[in-house]
Amino acid sequence: MEQIFKDPLKLVGLTIAATALLSGFVVVWPLEPIERHGSFADSTPPEALALEGAQVYYEEGCQYCHSQNLRPLPSEVARFADAESYGDAVLPVATEYMFESPAQRGSTRIGPDLTRVAGRLTEDQVRAVLRGGGPAGSLAANYHPYAHLFETDAGVNPLFLSWRIRMLREVAVPLSDPYQKSVWWALEDATRGDALVAYLVSLGQRQLQFRGQFYQ
Ligand code: HEC
Structure with a gap:
């Protein structure tokens, strides 16, 4: 030990090591990466398009306009979720956000909370809202000029998604190697709008399927 402290070269080497x-x-x-597939019923990875x-x-x-942050207040639950079909799963739990980074819970509510939007609107309704298809002059028509998202498939690239999955795995999001490979064929002909709709109709869907079924 004394030897090391006397010899500056050894000391530098030891410090670096x-x-x-x-x-x-x-x-x-x-x-x-943590492999946790199958540990929880609701930890199945999302569809590639939803991701x-x-x-x-x-x-x-x-x-910036929508939260995904339903709070345990009766008025909120009544307004933003259908408590009867969700049963005890009406409030968001941490596992719902484990495939998202960053999680988009948000805190500003210029529009309605979207945590349980899958239980409230059908796929066609979500599509109509995003295309600005609400009644003329309604808030939805004014605030959602997103029809262009459905027009071309530019911007949806399986290679980028695959890289993003790799990145997510690096920060311990429990996605697997086979999942990463499987997304190559999952985005064919999809537009950014289609992806957005798939994501919105997946919000709260897992809880409807896995927990809500016991309360139907
Ligand atoms: C400038 C603020 C703003 C932005 C940005 C915005 N929205 Fe909205 N959104 C609203 C408002 C306000 C409503 C309520 C419209 C109404 O009640 O007529 C709404 C309604 C909705 C609804 C219907 C919800 C329901 O329960 O009826 C969905 C779905 C939605 N927005 C999705 C989105 C998505 C996805 C985006 C991003 C692409 C987005 N919004 C961007 C303000 C916004």
């Missing part, structure tokens, strides 16, 4: 080892523990080790849609939602800034 110790720093590298500690960085390994602190930085690399916690980022190892792409989460990104479109974020890019288009929907989170």
Whole structure:
């Protein structure tokens, strides 16, 4: 030990080795992808199109007007969710957000909360809202000039989605290698609008299927 402290070269070498080892523990080790498939019924990964849609939602800034943050107040539950079909799963739980990074819970509500929008609107209704198809002069018609999202398939690229899944896995989102490979064929001919709709109709759908079924 004394030898090391006397010899500056050895000391520098030891410091570098110790720093590298500690960085390994602190930085690399916690980022190892965690494989948790099958541990929870509601941890099945989302459809590839819906995962792409989460990104479109974020890019288009929907989170600045819509929260996904239903609070346990009777008035809110009555307004934004159908408590009868959700049973005890009416409020959002952490596992619903584990495939999203960043989670888009938001806190501003210029439009309605979207946590349980899948139980409230059908796919066609969501499509109509986004195309600005509400009655002329209504808020939805004014606030949703998103018809262009449905017009071309530009901007939906399986390669980018695949990279994003890789990135998500790096931050311990429980997606698997086969899942990453499977998305290559999942986006064919889809537009950004289609992806967004798939994402919106998936919000709260899992809870309807896995938990709500016991209360129907
Ligand atoms: C400028 C604010 C604003 C932005 C940005 C915005 N919305 Fe809205 N949204 C609203 C308002 C306001 C309503 C309510 C319209 C009404 O009641 O007529 C609404 C309604 C909706 C509805 C219908 C909800 C329901 O329960 O009836 C959906 C779905 C929706 N928005 C999705 C989106 C998506 C997806 C985006 C991003 C692409 C988005 N919105 C961007 C303000 C906004």
